[in-house]
Amino acid sequence: MISLLGRLLFLTCLILPLHAIEKVKNRGFRQKDAEFNKCTGNDADKPNCTTHAAEPKHAAEAPYVNMYHNCLQGPAGTPGREGNPGSNGIPGTPGIPGHDGVKGEKGECVSEVFEEPWRPNYKQCAWNSLNYGIDLGKIADCTFTKLRTDSALRVLFTGSLRLKCKTACCQRWFFTFNGAECNGPLPVESIIYLDQGSPELNSTINIHRTSSVEGLCEGIKAGLVDVAIWVGTCADYPRGDASTGWNSVSRVIIEELPK
Numbered sequence: 424m425i426s427l428l429g430r431l432l433f434l435t436c437l438i439l440p441l442h443a444i445e446k447v448k449n450r451g452f453r454q455k456d457a458e459f460n461k462c463t464g465n466d467a468d469k470p471n472c473t474t475h476a477a478e479p480k481h482a483a484e485a486p487y488v489n490m491y492h493n494c495l496q497g498p499a500g501t502p503g504r505e506g507n508p509g510s511n512g513i514p515g516t517p518g519i520p521g522h523d524g525v526k527g528e529k530g531e532c533v534s535e536v537f538e539e540p541w542r543p544n545y546k547q548c549a550w551n552s553l554n555y556g557i558d559l560g561k562i563a564d565c566t567f568t569k570l571r572t573d574s575a576l577r578v579l580f581t582g583s584l585r586l587k588c589k590t591a592c593c594q595r596w597f598f599t600f601n602g603a604e605c606n607g608p609l610p611v612e613s614i615i616y617l618d619q620g621s622p623e624l625n626s627t628i629n630i631h632r633t634s635s636v637e638g639l640c641e642g643i644k645a646g647l648v649d650v651a652i653w654v655g656t657c658a659d660y661p662r663g664d665a666s667t668g669w670n671s672v673s674r675v676i677i678e679e680l681p682k
Contacts, residue, residue: 544570545678553582553668557654558594562667564651567677575641575680576600578611580652582673585631585666586615592663593617596636599651600643611638614657631669641682650677 548565555562569576578598586594597604597612604610613636636652652675656662667673 541681543678544568545676547674547676549672549674550668551672552670553673554670555667556665557667558662558665559655560653561599562596562652562654563673563675564649565675565677567648567650567679569643569645569648569679571679571681572643572645573682575607575639575682576643576648576650577639577676577678577680578637578650579676580636580673581676582633582668583631583666583671584615584634585629585669586617586663587629588617588619588661588663590619591617591660593657593660594663594665595655595657596634596667597653597655598636598638598640599649599653600640601649602651605638605640607640607642611640612636616657616660617663631666633671639680648677650675 546565546567548563550563553563567576580596580598584596586592593614593616595612595614597610613634615634654665654667
């Protein structure tokens with residue numbers, strides 16, 4: 424029995440001081456509230472003046488206001504780190520097609536010309552032992568098909584030529600194209616000149632030598648071309664006794680070349 428009463432007295436001694444301390448603390452809070460409420464609109468800027476938060480509008484907010492309205496705001500915390508980039512959003516829907524543009528001006532018509540690759544085009548006419556002894560006129564001819572107008576013709580005559588005379592003389596071998604000499608740019612020709620010689624050497628000596636007449640002619644239209652080799656006289660010189668193609672092969676070669 425004594426033991427039970429002793430325990431009750433011991434607990435009473437512990438609880439009463441704690442109750443007195445709580446009352447003192449509540450009295451201090453009420454005094455501070457009274458001082459805070461003394462702040463007016465003109466005193467709001469004073470260092471020791473603090474205003475209360477507004478009364479809660481709803482009864483449910485009252486416990487939270489009573490719990491925190493007497494606490495002073497602490498210093499601002501350090502800024503947080505930047506968050507991770509977000510994922511890409513969903514692609515948007517295609518937009519409405521735009522209006523047709525203004526009609527452009529009419530363009531120029533340009534025609535492209537595709538040239539065919541060049542291919543060889545040549546011909547040869549040959550004679551065995553012409554033995555043509557005329558001094559003026561056409562010796563031989565050869566017909567050639569020219570494929571392009573913007574090309575040139577290369578012509579060649581090779582064969583035995585001879586000239587003899589008792590006095591000075593000159594003979595000329597030349598090409599014609601469709602009956603006319605070349606004028607693109609100049610005639611294709613070769614000459615043989617023979618002096619009158621001396622009394623010790625017989626000026627009528629008869630020498631046959633293989634010679635050639637060769638050149639290029641431009642400005643000839645495409646199509647059939649009659650190419651001929653002729654013999655004639657030189658300007659301002661008498662003619663002699665000419666001979667072409669004696670005892671040997673004579674030939675005319677015609678070739679079309681790109682310009």
